[in-house]
Amino acid sequence: MSQHFVPDALPTRLQHYIGGEFVDSVGGETFEVLDPVTNQPYATAASGQKADVDAAVAAARQAFAHGPWPRMKARERANVLYRIADAVVEQEDRLAELETFDTGLPITQARGQAKRAAENFRFFADLIVAQHDNAFKVPGAQVNYVNRKPIGVAGLITPWNTPFMLESWKLAPSIASGCTVVLKPAEFTPLSASLWAAIFKEAGLPDGVFNLVNGLGETAGDSLVKHPDVPLISFTGESSTGQTIFRNCAEGLKGMSMELGGKSPAIVFADADFDAAIDSTLFGVFSLNGERCTAGSRILVQRDIYDRFCAVYAERARNIKVGDPHDPQTQVGALVHPEHYDKVMGYVELGKSEGRLLAGGGRPEHLPAGQENGSYVAPTVFADVAPDARIFQEEIFGPVVAITPFDTDEEALELANGTKYGLAAYVWTSDLKRAHNFAQDVEAGMVWLNSHNVRDLRSPFGGVKASGLGHEGGYRSIDFYTDQQAVHITLGDVHTPKFGSLDDAAKLDG
Numbered sequence: 001m002s003q004h005f006v007p008d009a010l011p012t013r014l015q016h017y018i019g020g021e022f023v024d025s026v027g028g029e030t031f032e033v034l035d036p037v038t039n040q041p042y043a044t045a046a047s048g049q050k051a052d053v054d055a056a057v058a059a060a061r062q063a064f065a066h067g068p069w070p071r072m073k074a075r076e077r078a079n080v081l082y083r084i085a086d087a088v089v090e091q092e093d094r095l096a097e098l099e100t101f102d103t104g105l106p107i108t109q110a111r112g113q114a115k116r117a118a119e120n121f122r123f124f125a126d127l128i129v130a131q132h133d134n135a136f137k138v139p140g141a142q143v144n145y146v147n148r149k150p151i152g153v154a155g156l157i158t159p160w161n162t163p164f165m166l167e168s169w170k171l172a173p174s175i176a177s178g179c180t181v182v183l184k185p186a187e188f189t190p191l192s193a194s195l196w197a198a199i200f201k202e203a204g205l206p207d208g209v210f211n212l213v214n215g216l217g218e219t220a221g222d223s224l225v226k227h228p229d230v231p232l233i234s235f236t237g238e239s240s241t242g243q244t245i246f247r248n249c250a251e252g253l254k255g256m257s258m259e260l261g262g263k264s265p266a267i268v269f270a271d272a273d274f275d276a277a278i279d280s281t282l283f284g285v286f287s288l289n290g291e292r293c294t295a296g297s298r299i300l301v302q303r304d305i306y307d308r309f310c311a312v313y314a315e316r317a318r319n320i321k322v323g324d325p326h327d328p329q330t331q332v333g334a335l336v337h338p339e340h341y342d343k344v345m346g347y348v349e350l351g352k353s354e355g356r357l358l359a360g361g362g363r364p365e366h367l368p369a370g371q372e373n374g375s376y377v378a379p380t381v382f383a384d385v386a387p388d389a390r391i392f393q394e395e396i397f398g399p400v401v402a403i404t405p406f407d408t409d410e411e412a413l414e415l416a417n418g419t420k421y422g423l424a425a426y427v428w429t430s431d432l433k434r435a436h437n438f439a440q441d442v443e444a445g446m447v448w449l450n451s452h453n454v455r456d457l458r459s460p461f462g463g464v465k466a467s468g469l470g471h472e473g474g475y476r477s478i479d480f481y482t483d484q485q486a487v488h489i490t491l492g493d494v495h496t497p498k499f500g501s502l503d504d505a506a507k508l509d510g
């Protein structure tokens with residue numbers, strides 16, 4: 001393997017960012033951050049406790065209640081958001097290097113992340129400037145209009161897969177709406193989040209609008225969820241964590257947006273464009289190391305083409321280049337953390353008794369063994385996987401796919417809907433009627449017909465069943481971070497019964 005790449009000026013100490021200042025934890029607590037290629041600690045991060053979250057929320061609350069940001073004109077806020085987008089793009093190479101170093105994502109796949117993150121800021125800048133709210137008129141009687149107001153301090157809690165880009169999904173609409181925020185990034189991958197502070201400051205975002213608290217979910221995340229001055233929690237992560245947060249939000253009756261796990265099916269009918277389906281379903285599960293929420297990790301293939309599909313798919317999977325994430329040839333890099341590697345490897349071993357192993361099945365043979373040599377898993381393909389198998393039912397979040405045959409459309413639908421999740425579905429067929437009817441019936445928040453996941457920021461993004469609650473994307477995100485107050489103006493006479501007056505009493509008597 002090539003010499004291990006370490007980015008220049010790699011920070012070795014990561015702090016919180018509160019009220020425009022970098023600070024350590026009040027009590028000095030820290031945790032270690034590992035590099036997934038050596039699994040050795042490379043940095044020490046401040047580990048947020050309740051006191052640190054209290055300080056961050058106080059700064060955000062101050063900026064919301066007394067600062068200029070929520071009161072600025074939409075155009076003024078948009079100009080700041082455009083400058084943020086420009087600064088993110090300027091950091092593209094640096095961001096890709098840091099993201100790859102921290103997460104183990106292949107560098108070629110990390111490179112697109114800055115543009116996608118920047119696009120989120122541009123999109124919401126445009127949206128708030130163009131936004132108009134409803135007015136309802138009853139001529140001669142009443143005019144009612146909607147007065148949209150930012151809600152307050154939003155708590156943003158994010159996962160470790162494509163961390164910077166996923167943070168931008170929440171940061172862009174929340175601050176565009178005029179909220180102030182406290183971000184709690186994932187503890188496995190805090191490095192790229194440390195870039196936001198300088199980007200925001202340079203773009204002219206007032207201090208206190210953006211605050212960052214690093215730390216573990218059970219301490220920093222939990223304190224943020226339970227803080228009484230945080231009325232909104234936007235969370236992306238595992239479904240089981242979402243359930244815990246849901247329970248904890250109940251006490252404060254908080255607004256919640258939840259983007260959770262998935263076990264999305266790709267359904268390949270015999271009439272599909274075979275080559276396109278092979279390319280897309282390979283990319284759909286093995287890109288981003290398989291650590292993607294919308295991965296098409298169950299492939300359902302119609303019996304007529306099943307054997308051919310499995311053979312070609314497995315052959316291609318065996319040829320995928322696994323290795324150093326910084327090598328531009330690499331297609332699958334190192335998994336994010338040894339804990340996650342152990343989880344994925346557990347499923348790989350389980351799969352050997354639940355399916356027919358066609359490719360992979362462990363560490364790639366050309367890479368040295370041992371945790372100190374990185375968390376590598378060969379792209380693993382299991383065929384003939386029964387619908388009650390755990391590798392069919394449970395989210396693995398790694399480069400592992402289960403392939404299952406079907407005969408009829410009805411059977412395909414039953415298999416597709418047969419898990420607790422409902423994030424995405426990918427349908428491969430050249431029959432227009434079948435494609436649309438299947439999309440109608442499949443239990444998934446998002447469906448792609450003859451494609452893998454390609455986004456349009458205006459469309460709703462989110463899952464059904466155990467995959468999420470609420471949708472992000474376009475105006476839905478703005479709706480989440482704002483209240484729509486109804487203001488009523490009377491234009492005519494309003495009949496008001498005169499409670500307690502003698503006139504009314506006389507009328508009643510009469």
Ligand code: NAD
Nearest residue numbers: 158159160185186217221222237238241259260261262293
């Ligand atoms: P996770 O649930 O373990 O952690 C996510 C975040 O929640 C982290 O910042 C963590 O520190 C925090 N957290 C953990 N426990 C908490 C608690 N009790 N209170 C408050 N915060 C807490 O998820 P992960 O392993 O980081 O990410 C992978 C998961 O995220 C997968 O299930 C994946 O499908 C999901 N995901 C979903 C989407 C989507 O849009 N639906 C996108 C990306 C990832």
